[in-house]
Amino acid sequence: MRQTYPSDISRKQFEPILPILESARKTTKPRTIDLYDVFCAVLYLLKSGCQWRMIPKDFPKWRTVYSYFQQWSELRYGEEPSLLEQALKNQVAEERAKQGRQKRTSFAIVDAQSVKNTAYALNKGYDAGKKVSGIKRHIVVDTQGLPHAITITTADVNDRTGALKAFEDNRPYLSKVESVLVDGGYTGQPFANANDEILGATVQVAKRSELHTFAVIPKRWVVERSFAWIENCRRLWKNTERKLNTSLQFANLAFLVLLLRRS
Structure with missing residues (x-):
């Protein structure tokens, strides 16, 4: 059981995007990592600005966290939006629907x-x-x-x-x-x-x-x-990112977390 951090979101807030993030799986090996902890580790890095290697030890190993972030960030089939962008688009649409908008x-x-x-x-x-x-x-x-x-x-x-x-x-x-x-x-x-x-x-x-x-x-x-x-x-x-796409995905993530906290 790891400690909680101010950057964490609740499991209830995480539930809407879990199916999207799970779709990144590429192997049939049973998953032993809790995706919620992986996602919160990325949020810790986003909020604190630390390096990947400086993610606290009670999170999953930083290489594991980085690997999942790469899967969530890559463009699907070369052109389709990344999973993080898809999750953001869905949350924007849901937030507008709550406000009675198209x-x-x-x-x-x-x-x-x-x-x-x-x-x-x-x-x-x-x-x-x-x-x-x-x-x-x-x-x-x-x-x-x-x-x-x-x-x-x-x-x-x-x-x-x-x-x-x-x-x-x-x-x-x-x-x-x-x-x-x-x-x-x-x-x-x-x-x-x-x-x-x-x-x-x-x-x-x-x-x-x-x-x-x-x-x-x-x-x-x-x-x-x-x-x-x-x-x-x-x-x-x-x-601080080497590639433009990584910079884009962190921007998507920042907006995504903002909307998840509103839910």
């Missing part, structure tokens, strides 16, 4: 966040505007701040290109979107035309320069709050 949003808010790399990262780029060498997170959220699309690129990829990649990669989940709200960094007819081709949605640009006094840009604070939610996890303060 499972897929019709209004999307888009933004990007540049994050510094550590020395271990293989993929890096330089964001000259924010003077950050690292990666960039592109997210698409609804009016509640729930993520419907997340894409990770190197920091040198501009916001418009990253947003279009997020739209393209998550087109089935954004099929109901009718309007997209962006800031001044996404202005330009080429972006509007590409957005219309992929989603068939209109683009609304909220520009701070159009406000005569200091004020929060309408609805733009929602996506900023979503970034703040995942920044409660120390693992995401900087990009």
Whole structure:
């Protein structure tokens, strides 16, 4: 019996995603590891920002935990979303259903966040505007701040290109979107035309320069709050991952845990 940690979720909260995580199994050998303990070990690493080898000894062995995380993170058959992303999509749909909303949003808010790399990262780029060498997170959220699309690129990829990649990669989940709200960094007819081709949605640009006094840009604070939610996890303060897909899966995991705790 291991001790509990603040990063743990309850077994009841873990139950909705257990069938999805169990589907990663590749062998017929009986499982001797409790997947709940494995998942909580990954949450400990996500929340504390420690290295894999520094996971407490009362969790399963760190190599076992890492192996399971790799299985949950890999893209299924090369193109299908990872198991963590599938679990996140399901939880977003359930959360919206609880609020009496359709499972897929019709209004999307888009933004990007540049994050510094550590020395271990293989993929890096330089964001000259924010003077950050690292990666960039592109997210698409609804009016509640729930993520419907997340894409990770190197920091040198501009916001418009990253947003279009997020739209393209998550087109089935954004099929109901009718309007997209962006800031001044996404202005330009080429972006509007590409957005219309992929989603068939209109683009609304909220520009701070159009406000005569200091004020929060309408609805733009929602996506900023979503970034703040995942920044409660120390693992995401900087990009410590070697691969972009690993960075993406930790972002998916951070949002997933947030929704599981609400259940």
